[in-house]
Amino acid sequence: MVMMDRVKRNKVHRKNLKTVELAFNSTSLAAKDAIRRRDLRQQKLLTLNSAFLLGAIMENRLMAAISEPRLDEKRELRILRASSVNDMWRRALQEAxxxxxxxxxxxxxxxxxxxxxxxxxxxxxxxNTWIDPVISIRNSLAHGQWDVAFKSGDRTETSPPRTGELKRVTLWSLMLRKNLLDHWELLVFDLAVTKYAFERDFDRKWKNMRAAEERLKKGSAKQWEDALRKRYVRGRRHRAKNAHAEFISEQRAVRDKIQAARKEASQYNAWVSGIPSPVTPHQDPWVDPNSGFPEPEASTGWPRAPKPAAALPSSPVPEQRPSGWFMGYSEEPPF
Known part of the structure; x- marks a missing residue:
């Protein structure tokens, strides 16, 4: 079997590491949302998924670190011969x-x-303190032991210590462990790859790692979860208050539009009522001067037809008799 080139192999490990870290971030965000909503079932399942992914992150970081081209390939092969991921980390530290x-x-x-x-x-x-438990929990979850863990081997006996580790897993502790191991992985990279950064930056990075460790020892997962829930409830109240204020603002805008339309209609009616009528009742004999409407017929109830206009006097037209030439007479015309 031909071994993959180390540069390509390192790129593959880095690519896998990036994808698994994205999966951890997405799962931990979903777990935080379940904590806010007090969904205990989803909280447990998503927290255990995050624990499994954190173990996968540490294994991928190991593979990416030992496949660096600056580390001797023979040392990489000796590290890979170790029986477990935990022993691989110890061997990697020794070889570096x-x-x-x-x-x-x-x-x-x-x-x-x-x-x-x-x-x-x-x-x-x-x-020994922080990586071993992460890998141990990952192994239990990978073998389907999500509630009760078994001893390694034929799985004929349960393991109370490993079961206790599963019960004590919280999202808060996982996130702080990841932060701690981020600083530790930088130290390992400087040790194995760089020339001067390890001695130059060791104290600063070690201090950051110890600060994360102190938060793990002195902090409280319950207080952190309670704070998440309080912020969630407070945020819901603020969002409801803002939504109510927005609704009131929209209603006021509609009311103002209606009032403006009514005012405009009132002004229009006032303007129309001020226009004088071109025909007044007393000028039209068909219109009742008291009501302004045509008088109805007494028998039918329909409006009375207008009276016909009086005929104009005609002037007498003198009778003209036809002349003879026109009527066939032989007389000469008078002109």
Whole structure:
């Protein structure tokens, strides 16, 4: 079997890591929404999904770190021979210190200086304290053990410690663990890949990691969830208040339009009533001067027909008799 080129392999691991981190962000947002709405069933399921994805993130980060071209490929192969992801992280830490300070992996940390060995033990403690539980929970969830976890092997006995880990998982702790491990992964990258950044930036990044660890130890998931719910209720009240104010504003706008239309109609009617009529009742004999309407017929009730206009006097026209020539007489015309 031909092994994929390391550069291509590293790009594939980085691509997988990016996709899994997007999935974690989306799932954790949905879990936060379930916490706000007090949907306990969705909260539990989405929180466990987030825990599974966090374990996948840590495994992909490991693969991306050890496939970096600047890390010797032989060291990568030795890391991959470890029996579990947790052991791979420990072996990766050992190989990275070995390559950086030029000592054999078996002599780590005995042949390191005090400062170097202190850094090694501090980073190893992070693996034991924070990475091991993440991978352990991921393994239980990957095998379908979402309520009760079994011991590794033939699954004939349950594991109370691992079951307790499943019960104690909260979204708050997962988000803080991810923040802590983000800082730790940067330290590992500087150790394995860079030339000067590890020693130069170690104290600052270690301080950030310890701050996240303190928040995990001293904080409270219940207080965080209660604060989420209070903000959610307060936001709903503000949105309802704003919606009511918007409704009142729209109603007032409609009322103002109606009042303006009524005022315009009133002004128009006043203007029309001020126009003088071209024909007044007393000028038309057909119109009753008292009512202004035509008088009805007594028998039919229909408006009385207008009286015919009086005939104008005609002047007498003198009779003209035809002349003879016109009537066939032989007399000469008079002109």
């Amino acid at each position: 210190f070995s390559q950086r300070y030029g000592v054999s992996p078996g002599s780590i940390p005995s042949r390191l200086s005090f400062t170097e060995s202190s850094r090694y033990y501090g980073m190893l403690e992070t693996v």
